[in-house]
Amino acid sequence: xxxxxxxxxxxxxxxxxxxxxxxxxxxxxxxxxxxxxxxxxxxxxxxxxxxxxxxxxxxxxxxxxxxxxxxxxxxxxxxxxxxxxxxxxxxxxxxxxxxxxxxxxxxxxxxxxxxxxxxxxxxxxxxxxxxxxxxxxxxxxxxxxxxxxxxxxxxxx
Amino acid sequence: xxxxxxxxxxxxxxxxxxxxxxxxxxxxxxxxxxxxxxxxxxxxxxxxxxxxxxxxxxxxxxxxxxxxxxxxxxxxxxxxxxxxxxxxxxxxxxxxxxxxxxxxxxxxxxxxxxxxxxxxxxxxxxxxxxxxxxxxxxxxxxxxxxxxxxxxxxxxxxxxxxxxxxxxxxxxxxxxxxxxxxxxxxxxxxxxxxxxxxxxxxxxxxxxxxxxxxxxxxxxxxxxxxxxxxxxxxxxxxxxxxxxxxxxxxxxxxxxxxxxxxxxxxxxxxxxxxxxxxxxxxxxxxxxxxxxxxxxxxxxxxxxxxxxxxxxxxxxxxxxxxxxxxxxxxxxxxxxxxxxxxxxxxxxxxxxxxxxxxxxxxxxxxxxxxxxxxxxxxxxxxxxxxxxxxxxxxxxxxxxxxxxxxxxxxxxxxxxxxxxxxxxxxxxxxxxxxxxxxxxxxxxxxxxxxxxxxxxxxxxxxxxxxxxxxxxxxxxxxxxxxxxxxxxxxxxxxxxxxxxxxxxxxxxxxxxxxxxxxxxxxxxxxxxxxxxxxxxxxxxxxxxxxxxxxxxxxxxxxxxxxxxxxxxxxxxxxxxxxxxxxxxxxxxxxxxxxxxxxxxxxxxxxxxxxxxxxxxxxxxxxxxxxxxxxxxxxxxxxxxxxxxxxxxxxxxxxxxxxxxxxxxxxxxxxxxxxxxxxxxxxxxxxxxxxxxxxxxxxxxxxxxxxxxxxxxxxxxxxxxxxxx
Numbered sequence: 001x002x003x004x005x006x007x008x009x010x011x012x013x014x015x016x017x018x019x020x021x022x023x024x025x026x027x028x029x030x031x032x033x034x035x036x037x038x039x040x041x042x043x044x045x046x047x048x049x050x051x052x053x054x055x056x057x058x059x060x061x062x063x064x065x066x067x068x069x070x071x072x073x074x075x076x077x078x079x080x081x082x083x084x085x086x087x088x089x090x091x092x093x094x095x096x097x098x099x100x101x102x103x104x105x106x107x108x109x110x111x112x113x114x115x116x117x118x119x120x121x122x123x124x125x126x127x128x129x130x131x132x133x134x135x136x137x138x139x140x141x142x143x144x145x146x147x148x149x150x151x152x153x154x155x156x157x
Numbered sequence: 158x159x160x161x162x163x164x165x166x167x168x169x170x171x172x173x174x175x176x177x178x179x180x181x182x183x184x185x186x187x188x189x190x191x192x193x194x195x196x197x198x199x200x201x202x203x204x205x206x207x208x209x210x211x212x213x214x215x216x217x218x219x220x221x222x223x224x225x226x227x228x229x230x231x232x233x234x235x236x237x238x239x240x241x242x243x244x245x246x247x248x249x250x251x252x253x254x255x256x257x258x259x260x261x262x263x264x265x266x267x268x269x270x271x272x273x274x275x276x277x278x279x280x281x282x283x284x285x286x287x288x289x290x291x292x293x294x295x296x297x298x299x300x301x302x303x304x305x306x307x308x309x310x311x312x313x314x315x316x317x318x319x320x321x322x323x324x325x326x327x328x329x330x331x332x333x334x335x336x337x338x339x340x341x342x343x344x345x346x347x348x349x350x351x352x353x354x355x356x357x358x359x360x361x362x363x364x365x366x367x368x369x370x371x372x373x374x375x376x377x378x379x380x381x382x383x384x385x386x387x388x389x390x391x392x393x394x395x396x397x398x399x400x401x402x403x404x405x406x407x408x409x410x411x412x413x414x415x416x417x418x419x420x421x422x423x424x425x426x427x428x429x430x431x432x433x434x435x436x437x438x439x440x441x442x443x444x445x446x447x448x449x450x451x452x453x454x455x456x457x458x459x460x461x462x463x464x465x466x467x468x469x470x471x472x473x474x475x476x477x478x479x480x481x482x483x484x485x486x487x488x489x490x491x492x493x494x495x496x497x498x499x500x501x502x503x504x505x506x507x508x509x510x511x512x513x514x515x516x517x518x519x520x521x522x523x524x525x526x527x528x529x530x531x532x533x534x535x536x537x538x539x540x541x542x543x544x545x546x547x548x549x550x551x552x553x554x555x556x557x558x559x560x561x562x563x564x565x566x567x568x569x570x571x572x573x574x575x576x577x578x579x580x581x582x583x584x585x586x587x588x589x590x591x592x593x594x595x596x597x598x599x600x601x602x603x604x605x606x607x608x609x610x611x612x613x614x615x616x617x618x619x620x621x622x623x624x625x626x627x628x629x630x631x632x633x634x635x636x637x638x639x640x641x642x643x644x645x646x647x648x649x650x651x652x653x654x655x656x657x658x659x660x661x662x663x664x665x666x667x668x669x670x671x672x673x674x675x676x677x678x679x680x681x682x683x684x685x686x687x688x689x690x691x692x693x694x695x696x697x698x699x700x701x702x703x704x705x706x707x708x709x710x711x712x713x714x715x716x717x718x719x720x721x722x723x724x725x726x727x728x729x730x731x732x733x734x735x736x737x738x739x740x741x742x743x744x745x746x747x748x749x750x751x752x753x754x755x756x757x758x759x760x761x762x763x764x765x766x767x768x769x770x771x772x773x774x775x776x777x778x779x780x781x782x783x784x785x786x787x788x789x790x791x792x793x794x795x796x797x798x799x800x801x802x803x804x805x806x807x808x809x810x811x812x813x814x815x816x817x818x819x820x821x822x823x824x825x826x827x828x829x830x831x832x833x834x835x836x837x838x839x840x841x842x843x844x845x846x847x848x849x850x851x852x853x854x855x856x857x858x859x860x861x862x863x864x865x866x867x868x869x870x871x872x873x874x875x876x877x878x879x880x881x
Binding site: 021022025029032033036037038039040041042043044045046048049051078079080083087091094095098099100101102103104105106107110128129130132133135136137138139140141142143144145146 | 229230231370371373374375376377378379380381382383384386387389438439440512513514515516563564565566567568595597598599778779782785786787788789790793811812813817818819820821823824826827
């Protein structure tokens with residue numbers, strides 16, 4: 001059953017945008033197909049792989065399972081919006097460690113890492129494990145992700 | 158510049174019909190370098206604007222180098238252009254890399270079969286098969302620049318040198334940037350066919366072996382890297398297929414009218430094994446897919462149960478009649494008759510799924526007149542011209558333009574182009590609308606093409622001194638080389654050896670999975686060695702030392718990793734180390750240190766050490782990244798991953814029931830030492846993964862005295878082994 005289309009105004013990367021879609025449309029598809037913000041990826045559609053991670057008022061959420069109607073005026077940040085002046089320090093740390101391989105999961109990894117570091121500037125291995133356990137990387141870049149998060153923390157993100 | 162005696166004249170070159178030659182043509186102001194064996198193809202390419210080529214120069218000094226291989230995280234987007242730039246003496250900071258056109262006659266590698274040219278990013282062969290191609294092409298590009306500069310400056314070419322994108326003339330102190338030479342570029346009458354001795358001396362390398370950052374990483378951290386799933390085109394429609402969970406089953410749709418009446422549904426397209434739905438949005442397509450009512454036929458896979466099948470496989474292994482003999486050295490039967498002791502052990506491997514993070518997808522648009530098509534795809538390329546699309550559309554290959562995108566993981570799954578063919582089929586029906594076909598994760602798991610389930614029956618004999626006198630390996634399973642590859646022990650000095658494959662077909666879709674037969678077969682071989690060592694009271698290191706006595710490169714990796722891992726120093730209480738040797742182009746020995754929670758059956762891997770000989774290493778840090786990723790993927794498959802099949806039906810559907818390794822399961826360290834070598838570069842993408850099962854099982858054997866012989870080592874199986 002497809003619900004009728006409605007108009008929604010979203011606050012994405014500090015910009016107000018209007019879209020028309022069914023209220024149960026996951027934010028992921030609105031971002032990718034309607035707004036062209038394709039840095040956020042589809043990996044599983046059931047919120048267990050983390051590829052679609054974005055921030056909602058600074059908290060990491062899985063956009064594949066977040067209906068448009070539940071967002072209201074909360075601020076959405078995507079990978080395209082994290083670097084206010086060029087790259088975010090976490091992105092720089094990712095480059096310094098040569099983290100990505102195929103790269104498909106990395107937007108989600110970076111969004112989870114930024115959310116972690118904003119709440120905890122000096123995370124332990126256990127903190128990193130907990131915060132990053134929702135993000136799968138099939139290429140197996142976890143060790144470099146861990147190093148990049150620690151380096152970003154050291155550089156006072 | 159030294160030239161070979163056998164220069165290829167331009168005329169002669171154009172007539173050349175074999176091997177890789179390099180052609181340089183001038184079109185407008187852009188010099189073009191084309192490697193091709195077919196002169197007609199060269200002419201055809203020269204007639205096109207812009208020309209396809211290995212490299213493109215512009216007057217501001219920008220150098221665009223084309224990468225012929227797929228980029229799926231293994232680094233080809235950097236390594237191949239880097240090799241070219243090294244010989245061209247290009248200023249790397251001025252190099253831009255683009256995918257080459259998907260024209261295998263021009264950009265294919267000769268590394269697959271003599272006389273053939275294929276674009277095919279599989280088997281960890283990219284660097285190995287393109288190394289000499291790229292070096293020669295780069296050197297010839299440099300030669301064209303130098304010969305043109307010689308004419309322009311009116312000096313002998315012998316007086317010229319190059320450095321960092323400049324041609325230098327020492328005597329007159331002149332220096333010209335490559336870009337500034339464009340107006341003076343001329344095709345030389347003949348091109349030297351550089352022999353290896355005439356290429357750069359490796360000690361003069363400025364790029365190869367120097368850890369140049371990967372070119373595509375910045376785009377992969379800011380979200381701008383384009384995967385096929387990110388392609389958006391005007392008027393694009395979305396296609397999905399319902400394929401069911403019984404491989405080979407045929408569908409009959411029973412509610413077509415209802416589906417066609419759904420919002421946004423444009424077309425229902427039945428395939429032999431699936432029902433396709435095309436809709437205006439992905440949401441609408443997915444909603445319609447969920448509503449499909451389909452009667453599914455039984456298939457060859459019906460009745461197949463993946464856990465019960467092992468008893469059948471054991472019977473097949475016990476049959477007197479031999480299977481297909483893969484290799485035979487000496488006389489195993491005789492060795493067994495005179496043996497002091499014989500061994501026989503079965504190893505088992507469940508089905509494994511690729512789980513590449515980007516679900517399969519493609520975008521295809523067929524032109525209004527049906528005579529040409531554009532394809533956007535992340536593919537490991539393949540044997541079929543233009544990924545099979547021309548065949549489906551019934552048009553000539555030259556009228557299909559494939560735009561290769563980054564691959565969100567390949568691991569072998571994207572060397573099977575079923576998803577591209579499906580999309581072409583839908584796009585043909587939807588002409589001229591562009592169609593994006595997406596496999597949901599559920600489709601990707603359930604209709605996966607798995608690493609085959611297999612059983613390895615290994616037998617061996619030893620003499621009274623404990624020397625291994627024979628080694629025999631029978632693989633039972635489906636898929637030919639998918640199960641039967643990597644049974645040879647080229648680096649072990651065992652006088653009598655035998656390997657065979659016994660077929661067992663179950664109708665399940667199968668495909669190469671990173672390292673292919675190496676995973677299951679090295680697991681069996683390397684574990685068998687440790688089981689023998691344990692029984693004979695030998696240190697697994699000493700046993701392998703003896704076996705590798707005639708294979709110095711392999712032995713060097715063994716000795717290095719023993720040193721690196723402090724092999725001879727016992728681990729802390731509750732931990733143990735295990736080792737495994739793997740050859741997959743490159744040679745590597747790995748050691749892991751594990752502990753096991755005896756109440757839960759969970760194995761924890763604390764450290765992994767690898768010593769690797771990969772010949773010349775183009776990007777050392779990237780090789781280390783491949784080792785790390787290979788180990789992690791290996792650990793994931795060995796400790797977590799399992800596809801089960803009940804009555805032919807795949808039981809898993811997404812990452813909630815097909816578990817992958819996550820951050821909390823990662824070792825404290827994975828340390829790789831690369832051994833210095835001047836040999837040709839060998840592949841590194843699949844050397845680490847097969848080490849994991851055997852290294853873990855061997856550590857477990859040393860820690861607990863119990864063998865693990867069935868992959869994956871799920872907690873239940875570990876507990877079972879502990880209690881046995």
